[in-house]
Each structure stands twice: as structure tokens, then as C-alpha cells.
Amino acid sequence: ATIYSQEDFERYLKGLQLKGFGGTDFRPVFEQVETWIEEKEFANLKGLIYFTDGYGVFPEKMPPYETAFVFVDDSYTDKEVPPWAIEIVLGKEELERMGGAQRGY
Secondary structure, eight states: OOOOSHHHHHHHHHTOOOOOOSOEEOHHHHHHHHHHHHTTSOSSOOEEEEEOOOOEEOOSSOOSSEEEEEEEGGGOOOOOOOTTSEEEEEOHHHHHHTTGGGGTO
């Protein structure tokens, strides 16, 4: 999802569904973002926020924008996040403040 405003983010959260739970290859997302950059979909991309359980294949190469991998504390166990990435662990309280309690997180 491309998010340009707080309203976009809130709309995105309302339709958010968690899937997978293991074995994710994170690299295709980065490849897609690179395609969008080349196609000028982003004029000045500042960063990518990736919500994940962390079980999967991380890209080896640092992208030309900041990247944060976000984990939920109840499923977090010291992931192998690349050294170039920002690692964020959200607690249940933060998710509830963002409206997650209404969606069963």
C-alpha cells in the first residue's frame, strides 16, 4: 500500500489482514519498490515500513531509502534484521492505541 497521509494509513489499517506466519521472502517487495522508483511512482521516497513476524528471507543489499521492520512484542524473538535496517518492536499497548484491539491483535 502506498500511504501519503494519516487518513491513508488509518484506511489501510481498517482493511489489514495478517497472513503467512513464516517463510516469507521479503525481497520481492523491495524489487517492486525499486520498479516504482524507476517508473517515477515515487519522487522522493523516504522509507519503507515492513510489518512482519520476521520469519523469512531479508534482502542482503541496503536499499536507497530507510527501511524499518516492525514486530509485535508477543511474537518477537531477536530476528536477524539486516544491519542497515531499523528494528522496531511494538507492544500490545501501542497496537491498541493504533486501533488494533478492534481487529483482534
